[in-house]
Amino acid sequence: MTPLLAVHGLARTFTSRDGSKTPALRETDLGVAENDFVTILGPSGCGKSTLLRIVAGLDAPTSGEVLLDGRRIEGPGADRGMVFQSYTLFPWLTVLDNICFGLRERGAPRVEQLAVANGFVAKVGLVGFEHHYPKQLSGGMQQRTAIARALANNPRILLMDEPFGALDHQTRELMQELLLGIWEAEKKTVLFVTHDIDEAVFMGSRVVVMSARPGRIKLDRAVPIAHPRPYSVKTTPQFSEIKAELTEQVRVEVRAAQVESPAGR
């Protein structure tokens, strides 16, 4: 079976103004099957966000290619929804209009836009906040709106770049459950970047570990924990075992990254 998303020999080298080259991503291959939830785990600066941004079409690779449904990706598009770490809701639109943004661009009738948007407002638990502006919402609520905005567009794949990275620990755990619940119900395909090992194991059907910069995939491991996963799976021996294994793998990379840049960047 050909995967929904196929990454072939993708590499990215950044060239600075003085001409010096920094390799961010070494030749990488990755396949994501339909309905899969793949988490990409790695130390900061390992190129995992670069990989995701290239898949989104927001950055161009130095070599290699990305195929979605067998078609080569040349730029950003509505078929790849994205949730960013920073809060990217449009501040001049209400929660509801933010969620309608993609549908409106596509020219969907207003009635249909509202029906879809209201459905997602309910799914992410924002009923009663439809007419609030982003600045009136907490960080967690803004990210829930961002998830709803991406999903309302019905993308083939949902790309998430540390979407809960700026949230406090408790909110983050609730958001993980919320997103996992939506994924279990909607059977979306998700590619999720994080540096949080707990999050990677809890959310992912597969965890891909990346090496220190320049990044490459050093481990691709299935997470054989059955769905639905309640938050209590985080305390099971199976969960702890996988987490311990990945902790070891990531630790090696973090140390490698520190040796390379002693200042800690």
Added chain:
Amino acid sequence: MKPLTAVTPGTRLALGIAFFVVFVVGWSIATFGGFVSKTFLADPVSMLRSGWTLLASQGFGWDIGWTVWRVFGGFAIAALLALPLGVAMGAYKPVEAFFEPFVSFARYLPASAFIPLLILWAGIGEAQKLALIFIGSFFQLVLMIAVIVGNTRRDLVEAAYTLGVGDRGLIRRVLLPGAAPEIAEALRMVLGWAWTYVIVAELIGASTGIGHMITDSQALLATDQIIFGIIVIGVIGLISDVLFAWLNRRLYPWAQLGR
């Protein structure tokens, strides 16, 4: 008082009015107390009295109308042309590279120095006044709008692209609505400057307008009339500024949040 601590709206208004009172009291002491000669500075009461005469029997209301029309006419033309150019410069870097150096240069050309040329080209009619206000506001507006649009948050642009907008949709649905409140603020500021230019235009070669009345009064050494004219400009400027600010708040409620 603690730094950056807010005051209640009531206190704010009272303090604002209080300084006007202090100002008028100081002026009264200087003039009624005989510290300044009447030839150089009229007292508040004779200023008001001659102001009334101007309005009631010398058709000064007509002059005010002319001046207001010139300010808004010249400013409207400048704004209508500056908006598309400024937005195009902010959105498209080659357009910016083409126009920006010249506009930056033109911005420093003193508008008032164009008066002799404008009189030569356009006579002393309305076209000359409108042209001066246009020169004074257009280049400033273009640069301000270009900078505002160019400063659009890149992460919002990227988010919009992943939601499927094209380049035109990006300008219409992200760059413009995001920049609108700041553009409105820039318009409000430049409108204030337009008031300066209209008076300069009217001081030289005009047969109507507040500036014309002021030059006439100078010949008569009527400092009371001059001061009345200046205060009328200040009051109209203040009213238009407050109305503009109120309109901006009404149009862009989201921009007021979290300030």
